[in-house]
Amino acid sequence: MKVTYEEIQRELEKHHEDYMRHREETSIHRALDRINRLLFDSHLTQSEIAEEAGMHRQTIHKLVKGQRDINSMKLDTLMKLDKVALKHINL
Numbered sequence: 001m002k003v004t005y006e007e008i009q010r011e012l013e014k015h016h017e018d019y020m021r022h023r024e025e026t027s028i029h030r031a032l033d034r035i036n037r038l039l040f041d042s043h044l045t046q047s048e049i050a051e052e053a054g055m056h057r058q059t060i061h062k063l064v065k066g067q068r069d070i071n072s073m074k075l076d077t078l079m080k081l082d083k084v085a086l087k088h089i090n091l
């Protein structure tokens with residue numbers, strides 16, 4: 001059975017797409033883990049986290065109390081929190 005160059009190329013592209021999707025999902029899970037550690041295991045107060053992230057303290061309070069789902073937050077908000085987490089959480 002002969003395999004054409006185009007078939008090989010399609011298969012490589014499929015594997016690359018799968019790899020990139022997995023890599024993106026893994027990165028998001030790592031960021032969420034860091035944010036959770038920031039909220040629950042860090043020495044920072046909710047006010048300090050909010051100030052460093054440029055957010056309202058009430059938003060942080062709702063996350064900690066489970067009144068707001070972290071998975072439904074906007075990407076830019078998660079990125080702000082992750083930036084603070086990267087600064088303060090030992091990896």
